[in-house]
Amino acid sequence: MEALRGPHNLLRLIRTGATFERTGAMAEVLEALDAPRPLRVAIRVLAAPFRWLGYEGDPEMPPATRALTALGPAYIKFGQILSTRPDVVGDEIAVQLRVLQDRLPPFPTAQAKRAVAIELGQPVDKLFSEFSEPVAAASIAQVHQARLAETGETVAVKVLRPGIEKAFRRDIDAFYFVARMIERLVPGSRRLRPVEVIAHFESVVLGELDLRLEAAAAAEFAANTHDDAGFEVPALHWHLSGRRVMTLKWVEGISAARTAEIDAAGHDRARLAERVLQLFLSHALRDGYFHGDMHQGNLKVGPDGTLIALDFGIMGRIDEYTRRVYAEIIFGFIRKDYRRVAEVHFEAGYVPADRDVDAFASALRAVGEPIFGMDASRISMARLLNYLFEVTERFGMQTRTELILLQRTMVVVEGVARTLDPHINIWKAARPVVEDYIRDNIGPKAVARDLGRTVQVLSRFGPRLPALAEAALVRQSHPEPPAPKREMPPLAWVAIGAGLTAAAGWIASLV
Template sequence: MIKKILILLKIGRALAKSSTLDYFGELYKPNFLIRYSIKIFGFSSFKKKSLDSKSVGQRLVSALKELGPTFIKLGQFLGTRPDIVGKDLAKELQSLQDDLPPFDMEIAKKSISNEIGEEKYKQIENLSKPIAAASIAQVHFATIEGKQYAIKVLRPGIEKKFNEELEALMLFASIVETILPKTKRLKLIEVVHLLKEITAIEMDLRFEGSAGSELKKNTKSDPKFKVPDINWDFTSKRVLTSEKVEGISIKELDKINELKIDKKELAKNIIQNFLRQAVGDGFFHGDMHQGNLFVDSDGNIIPVDFGIMGRLDKDNRKYLAEILYGFIQRDYEKVADVHFIAGLVPLDQSKDAFSQALRSIGEPIFGQSIKNISAGKLLAQLFEITEQFNMATQPQLLLLQKTMVVVEGVARTLDEDANIWEISKPVLEGWLKKEVGPEAKINQAIKTTSQVMDRLPELPSMMDKASKALELLAAGTVASNNEMAKKFQFEKLKIKNQQNKIIIFILLVVISLLVLFN
């Protein structure tokens, strides 16, 4: 507990020095007692300083860098949560770079050897100096059995440091929710818990390897998208070995031009492949910035770094596809219906007022030039009205929205006139037709019939039990005491349920067959 308190004091001091406590004070307007406590907690006078959003963002970025790796991750995560820190500050935090000085080469060698074993380590040749270093790990190139690989190694002691600081952040979130009840809607404790889950996955490189493998499996038939192989023989909890990317960074436009790669086609493929992942598979790369995307001479997009991945269940995928497609069609009533049916907007809210709010988002966007139309920004504006209509925060959709903004930004660097909506439309249409259209209904009927047919062998046994129970009832063998009477009532209820199950099974078979053959 003492360590947690010391970390909290460290956080308060850094935020006070950067003057960002003033910003949050203005945003949430705590009472005098709380403001005075923050003043003491931060060891700083609560002087009124400029609350210009850009300068506040820069100061907060500096404070988080000073606090270290855990807080850099926190800042990046808060960059996806404009509902907590405000739109402008969230935008500033999205620029927070996760780069730190590399750790010593000898420590890296020792770590690799300890993790994969000395015999395997001897097979590694030409281990390079770090070619990239971030808050959690650094990357080296090497040769194994004549093939080029990238080897990612965790920083020493990083797991313990993250766990201690995240526990302190959890305490901090609890304190904030206690003293500022209106922040409970923001689910700060849940946010820190989610951040803890994400970093726990990032600090077990086997999870990152499996994420890369899953993405490769999901996208193996997707055009122009190529995920590197994982070498599991040289991968462990603290070391990840993957196929070295043979390509150029997607930000090197001159080299892309030299290879005569069609940049318009490349921009289209980036957006469509991202949507196939998010809407089609429900599993998407959550950090698709330029540094994590490469392109080969054939125009294939090659992603790296699978530490941050997003996952959407089928309901969320349907919600996402239908609202985006609804906006494309400018059918705001339909989009409003989706929100109410999905339970994202409470039933006591006005559907007409919500539809009008959606129109206020959509119409100005479609009235702009093509280069200013953004699905990611539209989603950001959509999530901004959450408080007005008492919608619960959806962290998984916020990660998707942030990634979509990044993906669109990458696409626009390749083709500034890319029409995001026209590019997105065929992917969304195709998925909705498959999942909601007539084909989906037939598939569901087939699945239902199959499930019913699987249970048919049980029907004779169920009928026999029901028949015996009815014989007992006909014989009138009912005890007079209360306990036996209750048991009899319970048995009658069981018999009735069994009879109902039989009827339901038969009806399902009949209905399913009618759907299939009519």
């Protein structure tokens, strides 16, 4: 089956390059990424003959946005991530790509109403006294403002795009094809586990395509963050939610991307930037459950300065051990204790044991030192990420698929914080959250708590301990005789002999 899909996927990839060339995005992206001139020329020469295969897209859109929207939802997702990284793709492209967060072309309201009626089993007019045109449209779904017929409450109704599942499956299939080709043609890339990365991306996306899972995620996230000052998760209406429809309380606020409006409303952007970063770290470390798609389009600033989270289709979960490792790594960087950061990587198995700890610590120092004491506006994240990649390659570090979403979200959150405050010092902002976590979860206090949990687990087996001990003593005093060897039945020998004879005859006929 994969062989049959190969040509289709190859055509899809050629069409991707052709679309970038046809829309003018190719030259723009290569320039923004500061690609070497020989590479730019080579890519343009290779793409030019296939230009006619590319999608034209909407000529009213800027080149990069035009290309990604023409290619489909998976590409749009990728563009959403890049929109938070002006330090990687440049300010101009980052601004262009923000359109992908919540201002894509909507599908007709009539289709949305039909989907709601089918999903909830009742006509829209019976459920809602008002149902607006789309107020926001993203890659997977769009949102309508509505008023409940029963109570008059204003709500947000999220509806999946028609045919979105098929579109994502087509793109993910092509991504798998690319990942397998990379592994075969570039053996050194296997440490990065490209196929596993795509598998992780697939699982995340498929979770977004079932709004019942998003509703459950929103409810859990709301419970975890209930006591977080200055943070809100809109309340969910379970009886008006299903696989393709989800209904939430309507919240008023300014998109985190609209910095001029935030300033006009009198909010402190530097404080908001700090809060975004601290809340994310708090959710990841304290709860092990965090918003995995925290770009500007999914954050609003309420009238009182409260940060309001939206869109819970991508949520991340990390276990307690990984949280401790992650916290120690961050804390080590904050304290400039690169030796300890290196040791944590080795203890966790992130770096092969045969590598040199001191050499790895020196490499980490070269990453950390240039960014301490600098505000974010003077740091080139593109160069930093490039050097980090070189370090991981040199020391044979493999991609940790369980950390992919955490790392990606950290990059996105930092991008949001930098948009709000270009001069933010991420280490200074992170320090109080990480120190609190370290104090409570690493050290004597944590050891005592872990021992208490261990005793609690063992105590559950208390009533069974006498019987288990007695069974163990019986086995020790009366060991079971070794199991007799099973003889091959005579009929089996006949069958094997006949098979070997037939195989010998077939080989002889070939010769």
